Amino acid sequence: MTADIESGIVRATKPPSEIAPSPARRRWKRLRSAISVLATQIALLILLLVLWERATPANSPAAFMFGSPSAISGFLVQMARDGSLWRDTYVTGSETLLGFFVGNLIGTLIGLSLWYSRFVSRVVQPFVIALGSIPIIALAPIVIIWFGTGLISKVAMSTLSVVIVALVTSYKGAIGVDADQINLMRTLGASKFQIFRKLVVPASLTDIFAGLKLTVGFALIGAIVGEFMSSSEGLGHAIFKAGSLYVIPKVFAALVATIALALVLTFLVGKIERLLMPWRRPV
Amino acid sequence: MMGRADSGEAELTQRARVGTADPPLIVERVAKSFDLGSEIVPVIADLSLTLEQGQIISIVGPSGCGKTTLLNTLCGLLAPDAGHIRWHGREVRGQPQNVGYMLQKDLLLPWRTALGNTMLGLEIRGVGAAEAENRSRAMLDQLGLHGFVDHYPSTLSGGMRQRVALARTLVNDPDVLLLDEPFAALDFQSKLLIENDMVGLVRQRGRSLLLITHDIEEAVSLADRVIVLSKRPTRVKAVYEIEFGGDRDDMIALRENPDFSHYVRRIWADLDVGLQ
Numbered sequence: 001m002t003a004d005i006e007s008g009i010v011r012a013t014k015p016p017s018e019i020a021p022s023p024a025r026r027r028w029k030r031l032r033s034a035i036s037v038l039a040t041q042i043a044l045l046i047l048l049l050v051l052w053e054r055a056t057p058a059n060s061p062a063a064f065m066f067g068s069p070s071a072i073s074g075f076l077v078q079m080a081r082d083g084s085l086w087r088d089t090y091v092t093g094s095e096t097l098l099g100f101f102v103g104n105l106i107g108t109l110i111g112l113s114l115w116y117s118r119f120v121s122r123v124v125q126p127f128v129i130a131l132g133s134i135p136i137i138a139l140a141p142i143v144i145i146w147f148g149t150g151l152i153s154k155v156a157m158s159t160l161s162v163v164i165v166a167l168v169t170s171y172k173g174a175i176g177v178d179a180d181q182i183n184l185m186r187t188l189g190a191s192k193f194q195i196f197r198k199l200v201v202p203a204s205l206t207d208i209f210a211g212l213k214l215t216v217g218f219a220l221i222g223a224i225v226g227e228f229m230s231s232s233e234g235l236g237h238a239i240f241k242a243g244s245l246y247v248i249p250k251v252f253a254a255l256v257a258t259i260a261l262a263l264v265l266t267f268l269v270g271k272i273e274r275l276l277m278p279w280r281r282p283v
Numbered sequence: 284m285m286g287r288a289d290s291g292e293a294e295l296t297q298r299a300r301v302g303t304a305d306p307p308l309i310v311e312r313v314a315k316s317f318d319l320g321s322e323i324v325p326v327i328a329d330l331s332l333t334l335e336q337g338q339i340i341s342i343v344g345p346s347g348c349g350k351t352t353l354l355n356t357l358c359g360l361l362a363p364d365a366g367h368i369r370w371h372g373r374e375v376r377g378q379p380q381n382v383g384y385m386l387q388k389d390l391l392l393p394w395r396t397a398l399g400n401t402m403l404g405l406e407i408r409g410v411g412a413a414e415a416e417n418r419s420r421a422m423l424d425q426l427g428l429h430g431f432v433d434h435y436p437s438t439l440s441g442g443m444r445q446r447v448a449l450a451r452t453l454v455n456d457p458d459v460l461l462l463d464e465p466f467a468a469l470d471f472q473s474k475l476l477i478e479n480d481m482v483g484l485v486r487q488r489g490r491s492l493l494l495i496t497h498d499i500e501e502a503v504s505l506a507d508r509v510i511v512l513s514k515r516p517t518r519v520k521a522v523y524e525i526e527f528g529g530d531r532d533d534m535i536a537l538r539e540n541p542d543f544s545h546y547v548r549r550i551w552a553d554l555d556v557g558l559q
Contacts, residue, residue: 189407202392
């Protein structure tokens with residue numbers, strides 16, 4: 001960019017990307033550091049698995065107590081073949097997704113709309129804190145009585161684990177909006193609803209997505225706890241059953257599937273975040 | 284010409300002289316204080332001023348004298364305790380119409396492009412999308428941002444961001460602009476360039492401008508009249524009619540004019556800086 005004092009005009013001769021070091025070079029640098037991080041992570045994982053395998057020879061008491069990577073992968077293969085791995089993952093995955101969706105929808109809607117009234121939000125505050133401090137596990141027996149032992153009760157558990165966090169993060173985002181920015185909207189003649197829609201909601205997106213990432217795990221915990229209490233399928237059911245029968249490697253096998261599910265869901269939330277907030281994409 | 288005004292009287296006589304059409308903005312004996320619970324802090328003691336059509340007034344004052352409170356009161360974000368604010372002769376409830384407001388912070392919305400940010404006010408007022416876009420593009424062009432229409436604020440320099448903020452203000456076609464140290468954060472060169480463009484656009488359309496600043500040189504180089512405010516609780520301490528005669532477009536040459544430094548010295552003395 002060159003500036004011409006005489007004519008008082010700022011003239012753009014180059015796009016801003018060329019002012020900084022060349023993008024190809026920067027991309028390559030970023031890629032290289034990403035690769036070395038990934039390589040170190042994989043090496044650490046392999047090291048851990050090798051040590052674990054060495055410490056738990058077949059038929060030893062240690063193998064019974066702690067399982068071994070080979071036994072765990074054996075169970076994984078077996079569960080994949082008989083289809084239970086996919087069915088259980090599907091069941092837990094859909095419970096988690098439904099709970100995640102419903103909980104975040106309700107929580108975010110309430111959290112954002114509390115911005116509308118200082119009075120209502122002050123009235124509601126102690127109740128929200130009280131509800132938020134209840135351990136969700138303590139609600140499980142009641143949830144099963146109310147919603148039965150099927151899908152709905154797991155979704156309810158998952159929703160309950162998510163809703164308060166979603167409410168608090170979105171409310172924080174909404175009230176954190178710069179007062180000067182609200183004043184600017186007012187001087188432009190914006191109504192309260194226009195301020196809400198054009199400023200408060202998009203400005204809260206960063207906090208809402210932070211909440212979404214956090215609540216993926218909470219939704220999964222809710223679903224698994226629900227399955228622990230009473231269920232006939234799902235990863236939580238598989239873990240609980242294998243644990244009751246002292247088949248430790250199978251517990252780990254189901255746990256591996258649970259972790260994989262959590263990773264996939266977190267990855268998807270990150271993807272959606274980048275899609276919905278393109279202005280935060282590095283240019 | 285230089286003259287001093289103690290309070291409202293001088294303004295009122297001047298208004299009578301100007302006569303018929305109502306000026307865009309008249310401030311009459313406005314007072315404002317803040318209740319801090321333990322004490323009441325008077326910020327504006329008694330302030331009157333008149334902004335004529337096409338006039339540029341700079342307001343300077345010692346820091347913390349309540350300049351920003353004044354501006355927020357003028358645009359209806361705060362209610363005065365006493366006095367009257369008349370826009371085109373009428374007192375307004377809430378936000379006055381056709382008034383543009385701009386701060387040192389650009390306040391651009393990070394999720395909107397330069398174009399999207401510029402269109403904000405038109406969108407709020409319900410102007411059709413196609414018209415809003417055309418007008419916004421034209422305004423960005425005029426401010427030298429032609430190639431940056433689709434850029435997000437995070438990819439623009441400070442000067443360019445402030446240009447977008449100016450475009451967002453001007454595109455609504457306000458007849459009065461209220462600016463609170465809009466270019467204070469910019470480097471000297473960007474500041475001169477954007478001031479030049481702004482004054483051009485203001486004068487070209489016969490708009491009126493009230494500029495709050497702590498930069499005396501900026502105040503003198505831009506304004507037809509400089510109003511010096513006293514320390515808090517603030518009142519008008521002095522009024523200077525800035526007259527250079529001839530062309531005022533070249534802001535660098537203007538600073539070399541002997542009258543320029545004369546004005547600056549007088550205003551500096553009025554501000555009583557360092558004699559607390």
